[in-house]
Amino acid sequence: MNAWIIAIVTVIVAPFIGGLLAGIDRRITARLQGRFGPPILQPFYDFFKLLGKTRIAASRLQFIWIYGYLVFMVTALLFLVLKLDLLLLVFVIGFAGVSFALGGFSSKSPYSHIGANRELMQMLAYEPVLLLFALGVFAQNGSFLISEIFNNPTPLLARLWPIFIALLVVLTIKLRKSPFDLATSHHGHQELIKGIMTEYSGPYYALIQLTEWYEYVLLLGLVFIFWANPWWAGLIVAAIAYILELFIDNITARMTVGWAVKFVWSVGLVLCVLNLIYFWLLPIKGVS
Amino acid sequence: MGIIATSRLKSPWIMHFDNSSCNGCDIEVLACLTPLYDVERFGIVNMGNPKHTDVLVVTGPVNRRTARVLKNLYEQIPGPKMVIAVGTCGISGGVFHNCYNVLGGVDQVVPVDVYVPGCAARPEAIIDGVVLALQKLAKLQGVAL
């Protein structure tokens, strides 16, 4: 029963946290640019306004994939809070991402097409790092289960800090911040219109926003578990990471897909591999 | 519905379309988006995509070619939507009103809710026009702005 209560509370509360994070994002970004910026509750106003738009569509298929995107993202978040298998969590995030990309493919629209292909290339860039993150956790704990991270008095950050840096790069991509805001961007409409989200509007665009709020909580949760004991240390790490992302967004320009894959693989993958080599040189307990 | 009605007033996303303007009004529209005037504090964001728009901001006189484009874009905007015609050219054709290819102001093609005169219209006037559009929307919905 306990697990069900945690699950229901998460599903209800996480969008509020995610929306506030999005609002704080816009506010801080505005201040960094020397202007006032919208109120922190702005994302919620946007969400409700979108719900009130009349529904239009470019195909029936688009909507199916957006439901998939939402449901799998929520599932991934539930995997995190219920402390299940981290490797499987990465694959569930993968399904959410693929579902979103397929939604972008579901209409014969040039901008959507470019956005969807770029989204897949972004996934190509960050997926190895996320999977090696799970392997790194196994290397330290001898288990892929998130519950073991909480049981371990040594924080992940102590011996997995190279993977942590790689994960920050992945976080930049997943939060759609420059230089990786390639598939869809807050500022890219002269290049891409809205990229993969071009053909979505009204209620379904609101669903995408909702899914992104769940994603913010999920991603910052993955940062949080790097210092799970005590929990307030993890919150501080997550907060610092988020502010860092905002700064990176504001000081960089959008790059290209090829550059993104090369950069993440040369920096992120190499850091992860070095981290794993470190563990391979140590003896590990409890591997069957 | 109250929360949706209120949210519509607090989050008007615009799309800016230039018919065949001299770009004078366009620069003033863009100026509104800069930190100096900062319309994002009202929730206004420039989405370049009609499917994400609530308010269509149109500049320049309508000619035969852009009439087709403007109609196509207007039909892709999901309701409820508002149209603001910015600048004298958008209202009546301005200095170009009797050229052979000019059909007149924006209201020859799409229904316009707010007219913002000026050549070029000042950013303060443009912001005033957006507020007028929101007041009109509020009255239509029966909510206070």
Added chain:
Amino acid sequence: MDYNWMMAVAILLPVVAAILVYILRQYHVRGFIVVVTAIALIINSILFLLKGAQTFTPANAQLWDTVVTVLDYLILLFYIYAGISLKNWLVLIFALTQIVPLAYFEFGMGGKAALEAINPTFVVDHLAIVMTLVISIVGSLICIWAIRYMYDHEHHNKIEKSRQPRFFFWLVLFLGAMNGLVFANNLIYLYFFWEVTTLVCFQLIAHDLNKEAVDNAARALWMNSIGGTGLILAMIYLFVKVGPDSLSVAKIISGGIAPALLLLPVALLCFTGMIKAAQMPFQTWLLGAMVAPTPVSALLHSSTMVKAGVYLVVRLAPAFAGTKLGIMVALVGAFTFMAASGLAISQTTGKRVLAYSTIANLGLIIACAGINTPLSISAAILLIIFHAVSKGLMFLCAGTIEHIVWSREIDDMEGLAAKAPMTTTIFTIGVLSMFLPPFGMLLAKWMALEASFTIPLAGILFVIASAATLVFWAKWLGRLLQVLPKLGSKIESLSLSYTVPLWVLVLSIFGLGLGVGPVYEGLVKNAVANVIASGQALTTSATGIVVNGVSAVSSNPSFAVGSYPVWPLFAVFAIGILIPFIFVAIKPGELRPVYLCGEQVEGTDSDEWYSTADAKTKVQLGGFYFKGALGEAALNPWTYTLSIALLVIMFGVVFLAIGGAI
């Protein structure tokens, strides 16, 4: 049922059916024979499952030994003839490198007597039962699908004198050869069935008889002949160095022979298996084989024949457990997995994407065999099962699509969701089942990754490959979904010969995926025990699977390493994808044209826009293939160099170990 009859149905019935199909040349009679044979094989394989592990030596062993010997040399003489008549010196050379050592071994060194003394001839353990279920069920479905496919194929290409009898002769015969291969314990029987599959492969790839087909068939022949040579050399080495009774698979893996003596023959046998499974640098024969009609690609080159190669490597895993040879086997497999997945992104032809994906997944299975822990072997066997089903479905879908749009290019399949909704739906399920949770392929891949830290470099290669797989699958599926804003597409009508196998495979994907717990407990667990004795890797529960092991952190000594909730994830899939698919509906008034900067020609479903001078131009979307970075021209220099290096190191490690340096 009497075991004699079961073995006869498994190996000899397809031969009889093949001859009948060749003699009786009428379309409907042929279809009937194929369907009856299919049903018989499927029921027979289930009987094997119920009977459990057995050994078998045929009653007139002498007679069968003679038959095998005679047919062996006939096949090799045919290869020599093929090499001469096609003027292909590689085919000729590698036929000679087989026939000369084999003849000398059997008649000059006394090998024949030793081979006849090997007992039992066939060993049917649980791993073999897994293979025969896959061969009989998936293989039979493909043969049924082929009935209508070949008819349409010849119709479309306006072939006047039907060559379908010849095609189905080889196709049905192949099923018997595969059953024989997986049951074989006596190495000469293994070699015989191995060569029959190579021969069938040659005949079927060359079926269309144009230059391209014959060239690719010849390439498949000489590459697999290298494998055959390896098998013969392994037999000779075992006979000379170990003893006459070592010419049996069961003896090799029993643990009764000193590991140092086994290294070279096992390396040679793994090498043979790797060539059959088209591992790098031998992948070009499989890619070239894609020119053949699609049933060939589905049956031989994804579900079944290439599985013989990985089957041999998995079977031999006990023999190289704990050795550096095992590590090298894992690295060869993992490297192929990574390289093939990357290359698949740049392919513009659907079947070549499927071919690279097959090569990649076979590499993963071999890598799991190399890692050699109970968990990784479980992953390998689950991969064999799930890959055969899912990839078989994918090839059948590709073939069905080919007969709808009459093209194999991905860009010609754009917007198929409107033209052929049923096929697109089946294709979507096939693609999703290849690489996403909750389906069985992902479960097995997850398991492989959980086991991979034993050889961390393999884990790193796995991870890069996993990322690449999602790109090329989603990219291809996406192209099919690119439809114009229009409603009311009719469900296309297809022959039952197409739809029945497709839907049976779709239902199998869901059934096996949901029932992976019982599948593991009832079958796979025992098959794993045939390969690796220590420990139970997994515990199945009502809802899912838990990986056993001791976490380094918890004080509870039996705490788990990983968990996979199968049923909850299927429920999530149903809620997220299936239910919206059924219930989401759009009213016609809601459709709007796609955004083309306002330049669209009138009409919501218009795909034209006004270009310069108001010229109406069609919207054209092109697929992204990244040929500059991931194309064959860009990557092949690297893949050939590194894969050849890995093989050289693999044999180098073996020779050093024999020399006593390691």
